[in-house]
Amino acid sequence: MTEPLRPADPSSLGGHRLLGRLGAGGMGVVYLGRTRAGALAAVKMIQADHAGDPEFRARFRREVEHARRVESPWAVPVTGADTEAEHPWMSTSFVPGPSLAEAVARCGPLPPRAVLILARMLARALAAVHRAGLVHRDVTPQNVLLGPDGPRLIDFGIARAAEGATTLTGEGLVVGTPGFLAPEQAEGRTEETGPAADVFSLGCLLAYAATGHPPFGTGAPDALLYRTVHDEPDLSGLDGEQHTETVALLRACLAKDPAGRPDPEALDAAITEDIPSGTVTWLPDEVVRLMAARASEMLALPGIDATRADGPGPGGGPPGGPARPGRRRLLALAAGGAAALAGGAFLFRALSGRGAEGADGDEKGGAGGGGPAGDAGSGGPRIAVHADLSGPGRAAGQEQERGVRLALEEFNARRGTPFTLTLVVEDDGGDPARAAESAARLAGDPAVLAVIGPTGDAAALAALPVYEEALLPMLAVSPGRDTLAAEALLLEDSRVLLRTRPSDIHLSAPLALMLLDSPGSGYPGVLQDRALGIQSQVSASLINTLVRDNGGATHPRVVPPGVLENEGYGPVVSEMLAAGIDAFLYAGPPEGAAAVARELTAAGFPGPRYTWQPALDPVFLERAGEAAEGWTLVSAFTDPSALPQAGSFVTAYRDSHGTGPGPWAAESYDAATLLLRSLTEGSGGPPDRAALAPMLRAATLEGVAKNYAFSPEGLYEGEGTFLYRVEDGAFVLLGPSGTPG
Template sequence: MTGQLHPSDPSSVAGYRLLGRIGAGGMGVVYLGRTEAGALAAVKVIQAEYADDDEFLARFRREVSAARRVESEWAVPVLGADTEAERPWMATAYVPGPSLAEAVTRCGPLPARSVRVLGTALARALEAVHAAGLVHRDVKPGNVLLGRDGPRLIDFGIARAADATTALTSAGMVVGTPGFLAPELAAGGGAEPGPAGDVFSLGCLLAYAATGRPPFGTGASDALLYRTVHDEPDLEGLDEELRPLVRECLAKDPELRPAPRELAGRLAGDPAADPLGWLPESVVLLIAERSARMLDLPDVEPTRAEPVAPTARPGRRRLLAVAAGGAAVLAAGGGAAVVWNSLRGAGGPSAAADRWIIGVHADLSGPGRVSGREQERGVRLAVEEYNARPDRLFELAVTTADDGGSPERAVGAASELADEPRLLAVIGPTGDPEAEAALPRYEEAMLPLLAVSPGHPSLAGVALPGGQSRVLLHLRPSDLALSVPIGVHLFEQAGVQRPGLIQDRSTDLESSAVALATSVMARDAGHVLHPRVVPPGVHEAEGFGPVVTEMLEAGIDSFVFAGLPEGAAAVARELAAAGFTGPRIAPQSVLDPLFLEQAGDAAEGWLVHASFVDAAGLPAAEGFSTAYREEHGSGPGYRAAEAYDAAGMVIQHLAAAAADGEMPSRAALAPLLRESTYAGITKEFAFDPDTGDFAGEGRFAHEVRDGRFTFLGPV
């Protein structure tokens, strides 16, 4: 994950354009950089105050030298460096994936096969490190990155030559990470680090990957060092075949540990056989989301016929699993519809009720006002329903904050809501940029934020003082997860062999995710994808005609458009004029009346995948639709029903708490919501309790028929 550049940061270093911060320490900053050719790099730049520190520069030169000496496909290579520059720097290849530590924390322990493949790759990396006459000295989960084409060992900051006679550390200093440090080094007796110490660290890492916990526990450094020297490792839960080999790696006597080459042979994993197939589905999706974000980085120079960047190949079964389900969604909301009909019009409010507030943060006056107003109406209907209950124990109110579709105004809107002491939860904002801007303020107030429409993966990477958000709940699949069914649908169509794809960079919301998912699915299905990337504004300039003509001449038999409704309409007209009748699919940004207006008859037959329903076409939402029509004189628009469900989920928890005699605080409500499931009228809601990510089924298909979008149901 990357954070924004600071005003004091340089814009470029030695030809690398800096795009964001990967991390920072007391002595340097690591930036995400890109060359003019588009290659990404992790650029480590030393702070100016250390550039004249001879001892520190000696360490940095040693780090650069060590990294350059290692030649392994499973270690991150050095792309360039200048240790004598005014601000010394080093660039290594960038791996757009999580560390092993993050993957295990977010997705849980790895299965035995995954551990074997991981261990094989890292053992081969250590073999190369030791062949170069080096010892890594800090093999740990945070120093292993999981990329699209396999794991990578990183960080040679404390590596040293195995035969070095001059130490650059103080006498008696323990160098390495407690809990992953070999006992001969943890004892602090001045033992020299050797290759066997790296093998011990790798054994600790494999135990952690397989069980989700370090083999010598957690806690204070002194306690970890003591247990490493004197106690046996905790290998409970480790696969029976792996346990003896890991135990050999963790032998107290360095002479009894296997060498990396022997270890790789006995693990017998092949990381190159299936670059992503060795990992569980949840980790594959995490890697894919990180890769998708890389497609959203600013262009160096946009081009009109740029091929889509190569992507990894998770197995078809795994991507199908992400898109599977949904058949039970229609049934899941039936109870909610009955509740609505039975409570609507029930007895009046109780005069003794306490008053609490649900906030709606939305774009009510800007470009997203249609969706924002629908979400406000959905929340208000849910609150009216509750207030009509004769047995209610408190009264609810709704207050709104309008950000006008502006990230700058979104911060003020969030503060306005957060400062209301009786407000317990917020539904919104409408757009991704506004949600990203507002989230830190809601985090500061520990105010639960239920995001109905935002779904871009970058929202999960917002830089927060405490790290991962504690208050955010995603009420829909991410753009990447939502894009997977597009490929599933396309490649299950009879006769589809050469799909075409246009990625319109006018939007950074779904286009990169759709491009990534379609590319992965095409490769896995054995099809030849014909992709084109166009810069913003093409439909306003020369149009899509030349690009569409070139794609048709290349023989495409199906088509995916990733972009805005105006661009989709322009492409639809070009395809219709050429007589193209193959499958045509687009993401939910195209589910807009503008597409129908501008495309005209050319829109017929287009299929659009979305995270929201048409409540008028959903039997479970019949009561909601009737009530909405009575209130507003017309049927509900998109996302009104989802916002109604969001409010209903909050109300369910508040009502249960009130029945037990105590309303939850804001801080207590967020984890309660994350740990819950809720059968709404649109779908069943479930979440990852640690991250707030949506874990339910929420993908729906709409098709243009007779000049209007027709709701087809769950995908």
């Protein structure tokens, strides 16, 4: 966690803008810094009294040179240093996560599989440190950070150089952290302290991770050192077959004789668990939530200073466009809803009492992934729809195009309209590569003033950097994964993204509220189906947390991808019913929701049943049949046919298409209305791209679907979660989630 800078702290160091303090010690201060490209770093600045010591400078210089040779994905890399500066400094990549010590203290011991995976990754980190000619000498839970893509070993050979903790200069000197030292370190046998000492420390660290307590207890340093040399490690709590491999590994690492310990390469080879690449799935949900909270703190950091551009900006815009960011490291965790997890209690309180208030010419390009975006010779101002019109999201994409088209037709037909707008349409087929190509065509047409779309999350993520570079406003109507919210926040100098809906993670709060408020629902079951990946994992975890933090209890269960095609949901549903649950919530795809609904009906389950937006799909109704009756669902889109304020829109839509509007049609109509109002705010012609984006963020709208408002960063702050219930084989809108009945 960061602390504010103090008056005596510098504002910048070594090309880093300093954002806060990460820690301080006798040697110096560690700051959180940001490079000009946007990358975060931990920047260590040496204090003046040490900087004036030639011997210290020589040691610091040597340590930096060694550390730069460490190459491992599981060891934090050195990104810069100046050992000759007035205030010597060094920077390393910043890991936005808690230490292992904090994770175990707050969330409890790790399960056996997680311990083994952690052991394998850290063994590889130590192997790299040893290959670089270093001995870490302080492998402790505090020096392992849990990041969204794996753990990182930090402080190798540098952090305590001035205090002798990493440079062993004399026989009999005890260095490191008591309780996590090898016997040879505990006795000050300097000549015998080498790479094997790190392996012993790793064993202590893993024992702590597996049991929740250090293997040689706690207390006075002298007592810890004595036990390390003379006593056997305390591995209580690791009984049972599931811990067999862990105990064997720990006893090998904790051999008193350095020659009896395996080297890191042998440890790596002996562990059978595979390393999950770039994921958090190997960690318990509680630890993932803690990691998310740490990562979300980074989302509130000060923005990147704008850089000066020479000449006009892309797409004909003015100079001074945003610098292209050089980081995406937090997106993996943000895909799991980091910001919402950290702010879950606030989100719950905010949504639990909020209800909705009532409110009062075409060109196509790229339909097959190519072709110009409209007629470059027409010269008039244009707005664009960037949608999936032919791929898996075509139903939503087509509804969005229809909604925007209707708003534009009304605008152009209105008497006194200051100018006529042309609609340009790009179809990306739901393919991210095509989405980037479509975005490039639209961005390259200076007549296009704003884009509504894309339809899907992957396409939106691919298109956003292109629109960002061109300063072309992008109004995202249907993308809801939290990766897009994180993208905007992490860009921090983003000037183009406007989300017109809450992210998917916000759907967790009304679901948790219903579990708490439903009559007779005192012990709900929450089934997470990983067929939808990290999004269902984070949503289910947040629901469990919100219920428990507000005095309730849940019975959570998880099924892996493919359960529908293999053993089915019968066993897990039976186990949950046998546990005495009185309500059921399912987080997964519509096919899974249908199968679960049939299982609950067959078992005669009488309690309330809930699910979320992915199941708000005809597939759920078709496959579940009568078992779908009575299910309650939460969604970010509404049914305008059920809203009095949307009567004119629904009539106009039916006149054009012969049927009622589908999901996202009303929201797209509102997004276009918001855009058109902003384009006509001035007395002259429409504003250019760069001026339009801040106007959109300052706008509010009482739309046909809901009321809209936005943060200065372009994040959605209006209303927008709705409840549906299945009645007589159809989804029936109940109203905003704040008024479920």
